[in-house]
Amino acid sequence: MGASLPPKEANLFKLIVKSYETKQYKKGLKAADAILKKFPDHGETLSMKGLTLNCMDRKSEAYELVRLGLKNDLKSHVCWHVYGLLYRSDREYREAIKCYRNALKIDPDNIEILRDLSLLQAQMRDLAGFVETRQQLLTLKPNHRMNWIGFAVAQHLNSNGSKAVDILEAYEGTLEDDYPPDNERCEHGEMLLYKISLLEECGMVERALEELRKKEPKIVDKLAYKEQEVSLLEKLGRFDEGEELYKKLLSMNPDNYRYYEGLQRCMGLYSANGQYSPDEIDRLEALYVSLSKQYSRSSAVKRIPLDFLSAEKFRLAAENYIRPFLTKGVPSLFSDLSPLYDHSGKADILEQLVLELEHSIKTTGGYPGRVDKEPPSTLMWTLFYLAQHYDRRGQYDVALGKIDEAIEHTPTVIDLYSVKSRILKHAGDPVAAAALADEARCMDLADRYVNSECVKRMLQADQVALAEKTAVLFTKDGEQHNNLHDMQCMWYELASGESYLRQGDLGRALKKFLAVEKHYADITEDQFDFHSYCLRKMTLRTYVEMLKFQDRLHSYSYFRKAAAGAIKCYLKLYDSPSKSSAEEDEEMSKLPPSQKKKLRQKQRKAEARAKKEAEVKEEANATAVSKSGKRPIKPVDLDPHGEKLLQVEDPLAEATKYLKLLQKHSSDSLETHLLSFEVNMRKQKILLALQAVKHMVRLDADNPDTHRCLIKFFHKVGSMLAPVTDAEKLIWGVLEAERPTFTQLQGKSLIEANTLFLEKHRDSLTHRAAVAEMISVMEPSKKKEAINLIEESSNNLVSSDGALGPVKKWRLKDCIAVHKLLVTILYDHEAALRWKVRCAEYFPFSAYFEGSCSSAVTNSSYNQMHKLHENGSPNESSLPLSSNGNVEKLEGLKDLVIQ
């Protein structure tokens, strides 16, 4: 480095490098300038100066200098390395890798560059390259522990587990007998556990167990040791030993569900779907009776039998389980039991059981068959449970009755209001739900959870501004709104984006959805530091697990929702583009000149104001930075309302970006392919649309959306002109070959297929609506018939075996979809009105249908109740309060309540 310089300057150059490493950038800059005074064209110095400036937030100068430096000295590995570092700091990893490779061409054995390259390869999952680089590092420096481990991990990631084992064993061979020293016992133990998990993964189970036991004294993490051992024993079919060990683990933690599951597996009493023969159930019961004697303080041991018991035995166990929790007051009891509602018949038993408890407490003050009285709160918790129970069963009116009774009993319990809010949401009244959630929030202003829940309800009720205000109550002062973004508060951004989308504000909606997408990019980015850190700290099992998690990161539901939201925005944008500036000009030209001038002035003023505001903000930021010292400057958001996002050239191309991620990571979701269908039909990409339809048929051929897409697709294709170009002919060929593969269409016309689909799903509202929609698409003249098909649907009771109570079959959201279909696609407002009236009766709490109990109706019970609450006291009219003094006089009444 700096070889071409005379000794004095060479020393200065060393100083630059050292200053860079110790972050003394100003010092480095001085040294660089000193060299450049004499040798203004010295490439490496120019590069280092650029790199230093990059750390001082002078990006554009940095790139200029580094590129100039490289131009002046193309043969310097330093210049290439620096260029790579610059790209790396901007997350341009592919470019960075190219630079490092060039640097290595000049200096193939440079350890530092090799190490940096290996990190980038791990980040980019260039696994073959990663293996190669790691091997080179090991060859160069075989006395470094990290190089052995790094090479092994690289092999493992590149799906060569047995090779990784060999490397680790070779590494162990280099160690002395008394290894490890006391301060490295943990790291060494982790390495051993990693090796054993590798052996297990490669199917060498016997050897893994042997190795594990041999190395026991050297493994520090005893719990991980036991869990590994039991997993190996199970795989080897040594169930008796496994059983023993699981029992030992249970005595260490009797609330770990996985241990119980393992124990059951070892005893041959496990079934993944929860179905057991009567004999198995008897044995399971006996097992848990004996376990519960041993672990009397465990709640898992009492909860698990509720899963496999049924009928009378279930009833008994459930009652014993529920009683103490109601007495104690455990708000989560219902969520604990709610999975049982999916088991046939159990919802009914629970209902009967808890109603009996309620009755007994109300009449005797205690549980049935007990002399002892229950504390007063038991009744309230019982009502609380029942409210959630009826909510789950879809009986919202009963649920509301129960929760109101509980609130009347003890009006100070916040959970009651939260649950009431949730019931109202399910019943279809988001506005009332938001009001209740706000009431809950006000009862404890220091509780972030109720605050967040309230924000979410407000967003569901499309009260975005209010929600934002409420949300920032819990963010740091100052840069409030940004703070929610910095904290990666994704639920907020998603709910807010969805609300904007509902309200048709596509710019703001896109802004929020893309913010979530950005968080996922950041999470991917965040793994970078761990490539070196984990190797050093030897947390290899968790490291590999983290990498695997990162590989499927984009399949998580928040990403899916954000991507779907963004695609929907772009589709809407494509269908009804916002006014372009040309169109605006045209509109302007229609105005008389005087108005034109005014409008122009107005626009100019608005622009100037916006600019000024941005400047003021920037200034404020700058001063804040100078005060607080090192904090990096946050760029001002130049597009806070997402207006720029609306000005994309090609919305469908943008949508395709996110669609590809969905297709790659969420190919088993019907929505992915539905979106793909919508995008590709608009792009006229016939074959890609066909592919989407095929995926939908594969996933769920009976889904109404699948049917819609299938019919729409072949209807559209059938109306296309005969092919002319070779490409078109090719497409036609494929379509002709593919059509017979759809069994729904074999030997039938589309109209016949539509009728057949109706025959198959005659009783389902959503299917009938899909058929009706397709009639209107294929035979517009038969619109009347389509509407009749919808109106003649009947809303029957659901069968009584499942989670739902005696309620009607139709779901609110399906009925709303049908209403929208009548309004926007079938264009029959009279039918829509009839539909609305009919649904208002089925869903009295629905604000959408303006049901009689909803907040949308002025004299609904909700609004009356709310008025009373605002005024504080129901008896107010009988006790008019004229002045402060009078109030005090009335305080004497307080003593009425003391007994």
Add this chain to the structure above:
Amino acid sequence: MGAGGREVSISLDGVRDKNLMQLKKLNTALFPVRYNDKYYADALASGEFTKLAYYCDICVGSIACRLEKKEGGAVRVYIMTLGVLAPYRGLGVGTKLLNHVLDLCMKQNIGEVYLHVQTNNEDAIKFYKKFGFEITETIHNYYTNITPPDCYVVTKFVAQPQTKK
């Protein structure tokens, strides 16, 4: 009392602006009066003299006082409200709340605690007498909308702890 003879703990907590709504909810349920902002300002200002009572972590009762300066600078305590939710009465919650205030008076050398009671509210009068309160005055036509409209002023003069010398 309590279930199966189990000892249920009653704890007290102060009133702050973060949980003020709890006191408001209690008052709405307990008293046929809507209290104005001055009531809540006084309650907050009284500090330790205003408390919420928790039964199994559920807020079930409260005592709210106002500190008054008498002529000559001495302080006396006026109990604005004391109440417990109906289902939770008879469990010692009211006693605990009142004792807390009386203890506090003792510690802070406050000699006088008083309140108003409607003349026909015998249960309340009995309750306060248990703690050494006495009827010190009768005010006619104190209430405007309930009968009887008269009230007693009920006062306890707190014995000061003997100063050890």
